[in-house]
Amino acid sequence: MSLDKKYWRNPEELNADSSVLEAIQKNEFVEDLPSKSQIREEESSDDSSTSRRDFLKYVGFSTAAATIAACEGPVVKSIPYVFQPERIVPGVAEYYATTMADGFDFSSVLVKAREGRPIKIEWNDKATAKAAGGARVHASVLSLYDTKRLQNPLVDGADVTWKTFNKSVQNDLDTVGDKQIVLLTQTFASPSTSKLVEDFKVKYPTAKHVVYDAISEHATLEAFNAKYGVRALPNYNFAKAKTIVSIGADILGDWQGGGFDADYAKSHTPTNGEMSKHYQFEANLTSTGGNADVRVLASPSAQKSILVEIYKQITGDSVSSKLPSEYQKKVADAVNHLKKGRSNSVVVTGLQDKAAQFLALQINEALNSSVIDVVNYRLIRQGSDADVMSVVKDMNAGKVGAVIMCGVDPAYTLPNAESFLAGLKKVKTTVSFALKKNKTAALCKYVGALPHYLESWGDIQFTRSEFGLMQPTIQKLFNTKQFQDCLLTWSGNDTSYYDYLKNNFSSYSNGVSWNTALHDGVFTSSMEEVGSEPSTNTSASQMASQLLKSSSKGSFELTLYSKIAMGDGKGANNPWLQEFPDPITRNTWDNYLTISKKDADELDLENRITSNGAIDGDIVDIKLGNTIVSNVPIMVQPGQAPGTLGLALGYGQVEGLQEEMKVGVNAYPLYNNFITTQSVEISKVDGNHEFASLQLQNTMAGRKDIIVETTLADFVNKDKEEWNPTPMFSKDHIEYPFDSKEVNLWQQFDRSIGHHFNLSIDLNSCTGCGACIIACHSENNVPVVGKAEVRNNRNMHWLRIDRYYSAGDTFKEEQERYETDGALDHHRNVEVESFDNPQVAFQPVMCQHCNHAPCETVCPVGAIGHGRQGQNQMTYNRCIGTRYCGNNCPYKVRRFNWFKYNRNDEFDYHMNNDLGRMVLNPDVTVRSRGVMEKCSFCMQMTQKSILDAKRDGRPVKDSEFQTACSNACDSGALVFGDVNDKSSEVYKKLQDDRKFYLLGYLGVKPNVFYQTKVTNS
């Protein structure tokens, strides 16, 4: 009876006596008017000279003035094209296939453009390769319209023309003599760029190309090189997996380039009574750990032992693993499953250690794993830590005459940034190509203004056989030039990069035509023979013992990670990403040190919950050798392994950012030797940090039936009513199901004719990646409210992904234990278990579009109507802002516009400048202050599909009905469609036994339904 599990969202909920929690639950619907603290001080009423009388006079006058002014409509000018491009029709969206490649995220995308300006990013269905975080890819369109972008090339900080820029750089390069010219770039994974660099080397023989990834995969690249003779990353197809054992690998995050979530979800959703079993040994609670069937807490040093032990048991090699006894049972279980799954098993590790990665490859080879693909390897990380370090050394030794950087910001991201900066001063010619004037660019003599990827040409080789083309989707907004164009000029070649690219294309395209490739955005080529046999025969046993040798010294083991929102920090000036809640902590606008409850108690650290539900935290300093990162807020994280800490990279940037975006602390100084696990000391310092978290907001106040969860065994063997019981109601002593007519207060409408839209959400497939959240922002012009307003519970997300913790035990066990244990002991036990290693469930919640919607009946002005296609329709221009609907909504999905978020200097995000407003979807109203808003089931999208079909005179195809969120979900968790179409996929989902309604017993008949979460434990 999984239904009786106790779910909680915040540690405070486990504390039965919490007065704060009680207050929050009582005040659930109370939201005060903007208080004094939120209005600027000079406007506060106390020290104002404006009396009430004056105020009324002003009100009267301005009302009269506004009324009179409103009588005369403004003169609107329309400026059509002089020569209209043939394919552009105003009002009709164009789609272009292109490729995102910023050195960290590599993905094929479709770009939706209206009147020549990109407004939305979607997945390219034709693409097979993806190595990126979904949220970041979808948000990348907003970075195009970033006001902080460089608009001209700079020489010594002054705007110049490209001609002057190129001439000066070329002069400098010609006088470099026998000193080195270093090209320090991001990973391009571009065949044409590689060729171009070779051309450049011909002109300048002292040139050398060094690839630098801010978050490095050097260890894996080296291990793969040692084993297979080529510097690349193995590829994985988790859709084939039956058993996944992950040792510290965040496979649903950015591990080895990321992008594995969709395939993972396929095998981790029960089909024909089978699903993959996922063991996760980790220190930080990641979304991967949250999705795992068995999650074992293991510090990085323990992870090493576990890896060696698995290696030992799978390969039969006799090495000592020094495995602590508490892990023995779990490891044995994992090994059993690995052996059972055999060729469908895979072992992956996130340990940044060549030996560890080598062992993982060795294990997979022994398993003959079909999940790992070492033939069609990934090429999207090529950075070499050793090379970067030697460049820094050479720069300090004065051996480097010129350093040309592109897409990198070593002054911010290098762990030894100081040494780099010292070296940079000794280099005569410093050139940096960047989108923004970042820390490195600010120190360089020459700064090249880069175009955004949506304004650029390029080719990308994702894997050995999968390629993508990048094409511009908009005229260049600023006076920018691609790095490759400049390289061509400097090499004395006066063709453009576009021509160069096109000419070079045939050398690897394997007969695919340029136009086809450009149209599709992707193409597959045969695998040319590269790579040789490994030069040295590396001994795995040696590696194993070497791995265990490296021991920790500090008192805490810190694991550095990258957040789904921020990645390596390139999107720091993107307000969508800053306001994106972390799937686990649900924090926005911050990074923080996650710490276990046990350690926090020992160090007297705590998170406090304020009376309005916001979270505060203590502050610590982190010490690693001589490096101190100060003023890091802590977040007590359930499921954090004791003795370990977690901190996200990519925050704490200062240069090239808007004031509002300068949040968090820079963790890169702790990324010593490019290793994500470090031994550190922490000490508490005075102060209090205010978090903007969505954690405890809108509590479900003990309501049941929020998540239905069961085990695979129950799911397969037992009756549906046992693991997913239908809520029943009693009338005249007869039990009726909740959706029966008998127990319904409302009149039923016949919805069998025409379309009837439903959305199915599979809790198994949802990995919590959040691509849907950003897609929803982008499609529906959802405003960004800023850190302070998020803290005030006023975030505007139409779609949120709730995260629930629960103790591993069931209610039944809890009952049994209650009888044997003392009452006090019992409570403590539940608390400890939950805190130690809770189970995690993700649940996307948007407007449920109830057919019997409680919000509709309470609206005094009839601003909410119900469509016959099932949508709950919010009419903004009718809304007068009583917020009755929000209070009557059981799901808390209605968001109120407390302020005008566009053209308002108090909310200086993209909607406050002309450039940023170009991203707005012209088909969706930009809401004003004082109205309620919520998910519309993307009415504009369904209406468009219907209209297209009507115009063509044909029925609508099932795949045509989409919402922004279902379109962005490539793991198949969100399925949208017409349930009156009996052949539709959503209709099949509706018939599924796993189906349940969120708070279904309320009888509101939602048009959104969920699929029971099945865990393979």
Next chain:
Amino acid sequence: MRKVILRPYLLAITLFLFTTVYSYAQETAEAQPAESAAVVDSPVPNGNAENGEKLFKSLCAACHKPYSRAVGPALHGVVDKYDGDFEWLYAWIKNSAELIKSGDARANAIYNEYNQVAMNAFPQLSNQDMDDILAYVELPAPVIEAPVPDGKDVPVQTGIPTDLILGILSFVLLLLAVILYLVNKTLNRFAEVNGVKLYEDGAERKPLWKAYVENQFLLLVTVVVFLLGTAWFGYGYLMQVAVDQGYEPIQPIHYSHRIHAGDNKIECKYCHASARVSKHSGIPSLNVCMNCHKQISEVAPETLAEGKEEYSIDYNKEIEKLYEAVGWDKNTQSFTGENKPVKWVRIHNLPDHAYFNHSQHVSVGKIECQTCHGPVEEMEYMYQNAPLTMGWCINCHRETNVQVKDNEYYTKIHEELSKKYNIEEFTAADMGGIECGKCHY
């Protein structure tokens, strides 16, 4: 008696004003367009210009104009240019390419002058036909006398202007009031001097307002009427706020829908092509104008005259404005590349929160453009015909049947609905066309 002296003076002014206006009206009436038809001897004596006109319009007019350059040269004076060498002209018209090939100097000169654009061959023309055409083009250019000689856009005044009449009327009324006042005053003085008592002492008449106030019924009626009136006009006033029905702004380039859609019967969607597929009907880009106006640099003389007379618009000047905006050089017949996008004044403005899609109505609903936009083909100045209020939209949705015929999208839904409700036709509202969310999202 100061005031009495004033009177003849005022009278004189009035008289003077009357005479001026009268004479002005006479002058305008005399201004008659002079018909000038000077007949000059034709250089093509045996040509029939009437037949020539027909032939010219069907064969030559695509590239030539008689009096100005188009794709080809202006043809007026061509006989003189080639010294009446008719044989050469016949050869050229019949097959210019051959003549050029033969190395004829004159043929090659003209061929090169016009960017080596070959002229079509017309072997079907007889010598008489060609004579007729030449006779037509050699007719002297008709002189159209513009009503306003200096050609400026001065409004044409016919008869006495209304403002003047009103002015005089009010002046006369004022004068009358002054006279009456003076008469009254003088009579009063006479009475005073003669000792006539106008009112009885102590028995003053009750003032009218007092009597009125005391009559409660009348008061009630007045109040009711006043309130009803206020409500009526107040409601009417508020309801027309932001309703711009009849909005008829002056556009930067005068474009006559009357000529294009009315006289020339150009299909609306030829220019407003995106109405078929997009939410916007689209203001045509200037290259669409140039599809025709590359050839048509001047309007027909009658049209020009009509424009000047009735609307005081010089259509040719408007075409010049178009050329300037699009960057078209008439002399070289090519685009200069320097253009100035036109800032049209938008007439139909829906608020941002209302979604309207042209293609839904035009392509799917098969609704005529005129249903909402009114008699566009009669509009010299485009104006907003419909109120564009929500009530107006909704009304139409309630009354208009959905075009289910021959549209497979509706097959299933039509079948189900007609079975359920036993109806054949249903309106947009029946299909959910008046749900808020269909237009507001």
